Amino acid sequence: MLSVPNEGLVPLAPTGLRREVLGFWEVVAQSVANIAPSATPALIVPLAVAATGNATWLAYVFATTALLLVTFHINQFAKRSSSPGSLYTYVAKGLGPTWGVITGWCLVIAYLIIGGSVLAGAANYIKVLAHLFVRGHDVPLTVFAMILVAAAAWYVAYRDIKLSTQFMLALEFLSVSLILILAMAYFLKARTIIDPAQFSFARLHISDIRQGLVLAIFSYVGFESATALGHEAKNPLHSIPRAIPLTVIAVGALFVFMTYTLVLAFHGQKPPLSESNAPLNVLSQLAGIPVFGIVISVGVIISFFACALACMNAGSRVLFAMSRHGLFHSSAGDAHKVHATPHVAVNVAAVVVLGAPLAMFLSHVAVLNIFGYLGAIGTFGVLFAYVFISLASPRYLKSLGELTGVVTFASIITILLLAIPIAGSLYPIPAAPYNYLPYIFLAMLAVGVARFAYLRLTKPGIIAAIQKDLISELLPAAEV
Template sequence: MTAALIVPLMYSNTGAMSWLSYAVGTVMLLFVAFNLNQFAKRSSGTGSMYSYTSVGLGPSAGCMSGWCLIWAYLFIGIAGTTGFTIFAAKILAAMGINIEPVILFAVCLAGCFVLAYFDIKASTVVSLVLEAISVTLILILCLIVLGQHHFAIDTTQFSFSGFSWMNLGLGVVVAVFSLVGFESSTAFGEEAKDPTKTVPKSIIWSLIATGAFFVFVCYAEVLATNGYSTTLDKIDAPLSVMADLSKVSFLALPLCFGAMASFFALALSCMNAGARVMLAMGRHGIFHAATSKTHLKHETPHMALGVMAILMFVVVAASRIFFKFEVLDEFNDAGTMGAFGFIGAYVLVTLAAPFYLKKRGELKAVDVLWCVAALALLMIPAIGSVYPVPSAPVNFFPYIFLAYLLVGLVRIVALKVQAPERIKEIREKIHSQHAPDLLVPEA
């Protein structure tokens, strides 16, 4: 449901060709998904890309992947929290009630924690139902917009005249923010039924469906607001504006409810997925042993969930209280920051895939091609995030993320020096779970 807020940010980078960034982002991530599925269709378990990267490149690279994923789920979860807050505040304001955003942050994260704490199945069903409702409402609105334009093709969105290809890279970063999550099913290998079959299918089809949805919605939003007094990049509630322009204002309130519910689902899914990565890393000694514990009755990683919930609240509340960030700015910034974490993890798991297949004696030329193609496409957002230099504060984000990676690298090096037996334990545990017939490479 980031479509409710993210398209204006995309439009500020790529204008009328915003749909193209989503299309390129989808194709790029499909190549990543092909590499990810080399692992998913052969093994299952908790830890997702963290464990997969460890199998292919060794525990040290795996730890860096997990480090990236914690960052990614943390900040995308924060984006979900701020999105929930924006639309909850709009609904409450319509009722004459004004509440400080920090309180709404707490309500959202507390609700997510409670659902995730008691039952992964229930929390997953809640997420899917909320997303289905919001997606349906958006699609109805977009079809109304297209119908009022007689389903004519908007040629301005297919004209490359005046389009700056240099902005495509940052546009793809924004697209990654919207499209991430397709890989999250790999974090639930222990809970999934027949995971080596269901998880790979889920990865591919969820990405294709999400990519097609965002291309379509982006096209419709640009079409609907073309000629409007305020340009799309300056609109903070594009779906409400679309409803007004299409003379279906009665949809505005349901859309707000749908958006609020969907952003809640986003925060919930990130808390769940992040906690499961933390659970795996806790079991391997990277994080405190407490994060490796699961609830005796509910069998959920309650300690890791608590850590994720607290971190998400501290970051988002501190940004609001001490730095006076507007909630919409927190949403945009958190989404962009989170995208860097996913890009880092995608690069590592893509590199790991051919090494994994080679150890199994199954490497083919086409597998190398998938890897090279994915890495080449991942360079588009990687380079685009630093050149041309984005405006502040986005220009600082890549370097903040690199500093975070350096902290993770120091932690891993310290672990290898102070407790080399721990690295051996990580290797053996991942070996037993994901590749019992293979030797995990030395770190």
């Protein structure tokens, strides 16, 4: 494994990353920012409403429940060990290196592709903001916006993880506060809170919830990314297991509330919520404060930027851990001698995060379609990773002699719940190009699996080396 000399500037973990520099709220900031909570009411809720209608808030309740169960399995590992490898190292401990590598690939695809998705989201809202003052020049404006947001996120991720998480915490607090203020302003003007249409389930079909659940889970993608800060978090065996469920519960409550609010507010509106490309701006008008739309657009852009930064942070650390195990070029497993960040892996992450949406836009794919397509592909990555961690949890506890019936039962229920959005993305067959996206994800995953198969043939000792490195990198409680 590669090592970085301690220059005396910061305490370093054996991996060369800074050790125990992030407080609890900075750990929370990583997970919250990776979710980009402002993105859901800004762009994802309209897509979910198109599939689920008035019951969209219920899809978010189900998604929150399912992901709290996933959190339960993640925490079986997080409270016992910590590593920058996130679920990759957890699954490797439970199911073995092969399944760990597959999970690692799922996470790398998810974080970097979703980073590209939110970059498109940021560009869309920068365009919305610009259109309040001037029309035209959309192509150069979009290209400039993508490059600007990606470059800023890269710079912060490259320089300092503590600065990065503090920045994300402040940005997300600001953007969420603005959205909640807007919602309260709407209710004060509308003087109505109860919407009977959203509590009428007579015409509700399971297939509607199933399709909406795919998009609802997309809203939560990255909630587990705090686990990638295993060496950089203070007291990680306590802070990370607390941060993850808190994130899911708090953000879940926000999603249910804002979904309910938007569906209520858009009754009778033209265009309807399912066709709106800036629903929060419309909500500002309905609340009687149209000028607040400018502030909200800035807040949403901030949230998208924070998410792009969080995706680079998490994706680069999984890439960093896998590179140290020989699964990528060894240079991506190196840490910066001064900044103590996985700088090469951050560079790779930034190139992918910017390159994917930029190439699609220059190929004449609409910005909102880029957001949807890349988001869907990335969601498949985390769904499979969540299934694997739910399988790994009971196996891991059994190896420790700590398995209980509750864990086994929770594993079965979690996998069944996760199967719903996976099946919902395949059948009924969605319209093109969404019907092709699962197979694009599988093709990307196949590249990683093929690479690992090749390494197993050419380097027969790689499995033993990974297992040895996992033991040395997972910090036991006594060392934390």
